[in-house]
Amino acid sequence: MTEAQMQMNEPEAHFGEGESAARRETGPVILDLKNISLSFGGVRALTDISFDVRQHEIRAIIGPNGAGKSSMLNVINGVYRPQQGQITYRGEVRKNMDCHAAAKSGIARTFQNIALFKGMTVLDNIMTGRNLKMKSNFLMQALYWGPARREEIAHRIKAEEIIDFLEIQAIRKTPVGRLPYGLQKRVELGRALAAEPEILLLDEPMAGMNVEEKQDMCRFILDVNDQFGTTIVLIEHDMGVVMDISDRVVVLDYGKKIGDGTPDEVRCNQDVINAYLGVACS
Ligand SMILES: Nc1ncnc2c1ncn2[C@@H]1O[C@H](COP(=O)(O)OP(=O)(O)OP(=O)(O)O)[C@@H](O)[C@H]1O
Numbered sequence: 001m002t003e004a005q006m007q008m009n010e011p012e013a014h015f016g017e018g019e020s021a022a023r024r025e026t027g028p029v030i031l032d033l034k035n036i037s038l039s040f041g042g043v044r045a046l047t048d049i050s051f052d053v054r055q056h057e058i059r060a061i062i063g064p065n066g067a068g069k070s071s072m073l074n075v076i077n078g079v080y081r082p083q084q085g086q087i088t089y090r091g092e093v094r095k096n097m098d099c100h101a102a103a104k105s106g107i108a109r110t111f112q113n114i115a116l117f118k119g120m121t122v123l124d125n126i127m128t129g130r131n132l133k134m135k136s137n138f139l140m141q142a143l144y145w146g147p148a149r150r151e152e153i154a155h156r157i158k159a160e161e162i163i164d165f166l167e168i169q170a171i172r173k174t175p176v177g178r179l180p181y182g183l184q185k186r187v188e189l190g191r192a193l194a195a196e197p198e199i200l201l202l203d204e205p206m207a208g209m210n211v212e213e214k215q216d217m218c219r220f221i222l223d224v225n226d227q228f229g230t231t232i233v234l235i236e237h238d239m240g241v242v243m244d245i246s247d248r249v250v251v252l253d254y255g256k257k258i259g260d261g262t263p264d265e266v267r268c269n270q271d272v273i274n275a276y277l278g279v280a281c282s
């Protein structure tokens with residue numbers, strides 16, 4: 001039984017206080033992926049996948065383990081270069097974009113396995129998300145001189161704003177490695193937000209959380225989308241979460257796209273039911 005199938009049988013929990021799709025206004029296409037194929041040697045991770053993401057949308061990517069979901073995010077943020085296909089971002093065809101350039105262009109992400117500096121405090125981890133925005137050079141920073149000092153203060157204020165937004169003031173000086181898993185995931189979201197992204201890619205931000213922790217994380221994701229206007233691409237196995245907070249869902253299976261549409265459309269798509277959900281829609 002897949003994770004999705006187990007969750008479809010669980011008692012219903014609600015995520016996002018009925019906030020979802022119906023009330024959210026999305027804009028034009030901001031990211032357009034056309035015929036993307038990616039192989040690792042003999043392994044075809046993605047085969048001829050096309051889908052788009054609209055501005056201000058919450059776009060979910062779902063599918064069984066090994067379906068190619070994380071690989072898709074790695075293509076979007078320039079970690080992997082697909083052998084075939086075309087990516088258009090904000091109306092421009094993207095050529096040879098690496099992950100640094102993708103981050104500079106406003107694409108931030110969190111990872112399936114938490115990627116934080118465990119010995120550093122929450123505040124310092126969130127500050128690392130500001131790196132791309134820092135203008136002063138190493139020498140100025142080392143001397144903590146003039147403009148560098150003013151810049152550092154401005155970045156700290158931004159980091160503190162994110163800490164307030166995510167309601168983690170009480171742990172701002174705590175080393176991340178001492179925090180429970182759910183809070184570490186929240187700090188990772190904070191690090192990504194510190195880059196003030198236009199598109200936020202979240203790879204299983206709720207994996208391993210209990211229902212209350214998931215509800216909290218959903219609330220933060222919806223607030224980021226609502227208050228900062230951030231477009232969100234979300235990989236998630238919990239179908240309750242996907243149904244409640246996403247506008248549209250793309251479904252992958254063995255590296256191929258087998259469904260794309262509103263949560264209700266994919267829930268009733270027979271290929272998706274066969275490959276992943278296991279339960280017919282009512
Ligand atoms: N760096 C890599 N080198 C070789 N094969 C890889 C690499 N990254 C992914 N793959 C393969 O590509 C396929 C898709 O993997 P991917 O991690 O994208 O799946 P996923 O849908 O995110 O799965 P999960 O739900 O388990 O996280 C798998 O067969 C995987 O083994």
Ligand SMILES: [Mg+2]
Nearest residue numbers: 069070071112
């Ligand atoms: Mg994955």
